Amino acid sequence: MAKWRRNITPYLFISPFFIGYAIFFLYPVLWALYLSFFQQVGIGSQPKFVGLANYINLFSDNQFLKALGNTTYYAAGSIFLIVPVALVLALVLFMRNLHGREFFRLFFFSPNITAGVVVGIIFTLVFSADYGLINNYLLKPLGLPAIRWLQEPVWIMPAIIILGLWRYTGINALYFMAGLQNISEEVREAAVIDGANRWQVFRYITLPLLRPTLVFVLTFAIIGSYNLFAEPAILVGAQGGPNNAGLFMTMYLYLTGFRFLKFGYAAAIGYALAVIIIVLTVIQLRLLGVFRED
Amino acid sequence: MTPATLVPTQPSVRRHSGRARRWLERILIYAALLFSVLLVGMPFIYMITGSFKFNSEIFSYPLTILPNTPTFDNYVRLLNGSEIPYVRQFGNSLYVATMQTMLTLLVASMVGWGFAKYEFKGKKILFLVLLATLAFPFQVTLVPLFLMMVRIGWLDTYWAIIIPGAVSAFGAFFMRQSMLAVPNELIDAARIDGASDWGIFWRIGLPLSRGALSVLAVLVFLGSWNDYLWPLIVLRTTEKFTYPVGLATLIGLYKVEYGMILAGAFLATLPILILFLLGRNMLLSNLTVGAIKG
Numbered sequence: 001m002a003k004w005r006r007n008i009t010p011y012l013f014i015s016p017f018f019i020g021y022a023i024f025f026l027y028p029v030l031w032a033l034y035l036s037f038f039q040q041v042g043i044g045s046q047p048k049f050v051g052l053a054n055y056i057n058l059f060s061d062n063q064f065l066k067a068l069g070n071t072t073y074y075a076a077g078s079i080f081l082i083v084p085v086a087l088v089l090a091l092v093l094f095m096r097n098l099h100g101r102e103f104f105r106l107f108f109f110s111p112n113i114t115a116g117v118v119v120g121i122i123f124t125l126v127f128s129a130d131y132g133l134i135n136n137y138l139l140k141p142l143g144l145p146a147i148r149w150l151q152e153p154v155w156i157m158p159a160i161i162i163l164g165l166w167r168y169t170g171i172n173a174l175y176f177m178a179g180l181q182n183i184s185e186e187v188r189e190a191a192v193i194d195g196a197n198r199w200q201v202f203r204y205i206t207l208p209l210l211r212p213t214l215v216f217v218l219t220f221a222i223i224g225s226y227n228l229f230a231e232p233a234i235l236v237g238a239q240g241g242p243n244n245a246g247l248f249m250t251m252y253l254y255l256t257g258f259r260f261l262k263f264g265y266a267a268a269i270g271y272a273l274a275v276i277i278i279v280l281t282v283i284q285l286r287l288l289g290v291f292r293e294d
Numbered sequence: 295m296t297p298a299t300l301v302p303t304q305p306s307v308r309r310h311s312g313r314a315r316r317w318l319e320r321i322l323i324y325a326a327l328l329f330s331v332l333l334v335g336m337p338f339i340y341m342i343t344g345s346f347k348f349n350s351e352i353f354s355y356p357l358t359i360l361p362n363t364p365t366f367d368n369y370v371r372l373l374n375g376s377e378i379p380y381v382r383q384f385g386n387s388l389y390v391a392t393m394q395t396m397l398t399l400l401v402a403s404m405v406g407w408g409f410a411k412y413e414f415k416g417k418k419i420l421f422l423v424l425l426a427t428l429a430f431p432f433q434v435t436l437v438p439l440f441l442m443m444v445r446i447g448w449l450d451t452y453w454a455i456i457i458p459g460a461v462s463a464f465g466a467f468f469m470r471q472s473m474l475a476v477p478n479e480l481i482d483a484a485r486i487d488g489a490s491d492w493g494i495f496w497r498i499g500l501p502l503s504r505g506a507l508s509v510l511a512v513l514v515f516l517g518s519w520n521d522y523l524w525p526l527i528v529l530r531t532t533e534k535f536t537y538p539v540g541l542a543t544l545i546g547l548y549k550v551e552y553g554m555i556l557a558g559a560f561l562a563t564l565p566i567l568i569l570f571l572l573g574r575n576m577l578l579s580n581l582t583v584g585a586i587k588g
Binding site for chain 1: 323324326327330331333334335336337338340341344352353354355356357400401402404405407408409412413414417420427429430431432433434435436437438439440441442444457458460461463466491495516519520522523526527538541542545552555556559562563566570574
């Protein structure tokens, strides 16, 4: 009896999680796969088997391709603008004898914990063409013409990337600072003694040693762009604004599944999204040499 | 923290000009930091001051930072529910976030304890399953989970948010990592004294993991408080909306009530601000745990 109880105890501890996991995660994941081979529109309608048709249709679905393009655009902005800026910020905040380090760390992080809806609300005013902060306080003093950020399709993605820069630089800088803390100072000092200049120390010592952090940050930058929903939905509407210029993947899934109630098709979008994220992550890990033996 | 030196030692001949250059550099860095603080802080300030302006002032030239004619009108009409039942929706958010936090903490610490302190058949594979879930895009489950909520009658109830939300793979992983540190000697001693497995978990495991529990509590609460997409999908009646869904409906109104929207956004940010300031140290130092090991 006592032995039986001892054997069952660990399972009792893990069972609430795994029961919930099976019901609210595993089952829906499998159901979504099943559903993606069916056509079902509306609650209670009879699902009709269509094989791979949902997946095939994605390739000729202009809105899906638009959302894919926009999401990729934002991901590129994230990788080539937000992450480098965060790295620079981290290096600056890591400098010796910097006054107010804690304040800056906290302050730059604060946009990250603000609700997406609130951020969308604030940035509607930031980007307003006539009464916006950017046009009136940044562009006008420089003598630049006002930009219709949220009305002109070409400016919508830059606007959302600026929003992303505001929102995600701080947290990424925190990750980089944590990574910097793990690099022993002796290594860098040794390089300096050997006559390396600052750029060389950064390029050949700091950056390679920062690789694990870089992998983590870049992976989350990509996943984050596929998760983006509240900010663009508030800024330009769930349809993505004029010409769907601000339509992101999760928004398109939301529209398809919950506005148009095309459940089968939305399930296929979900799986397409999962495959894309997994493939991108693997490619990225490979490029950064995570799988390399060293 | 040990700030590293990025500044190479200058040869003694160039010491003088080197020092001047370093001074100039420091000044430039502080100037850039302060300018960034302004850029990051401005949208927040504009939200707060805008909530004390009449709509006519928000949308007029020239832009003002401080209100010309400060007014509480936005707050009064927001709180007495002239457009949306804001107080009710704020309370709903508070209820949902609190319940979800408590339930997640319980489930996550139980499964974390099971993985950290017991050996059992299938432990390895179950843990791998858990890790794989961390990287899996949640969007896949949206449609089937919604259909499930419809089927079991949880649509338009808080169960639909709280219960699936309590199954957090991240929380489980996080608690397991920190519960590994609970000394086994204490557990053995308690067992010899005749404590039950549950008693050991409740009286030793949980109290010794207070730090991790509070970090997880803050993270889960923030996530739940700020969430928009899932509540938007499952909540249907205005009185049951959480505040992000409620505020979003204000945006779509035919009559632009931007001052009121800003007031609602500001009030909703206050709890986060308080939580953030109270828990900033443990939050900032624990947030990056995953990054270093990742």
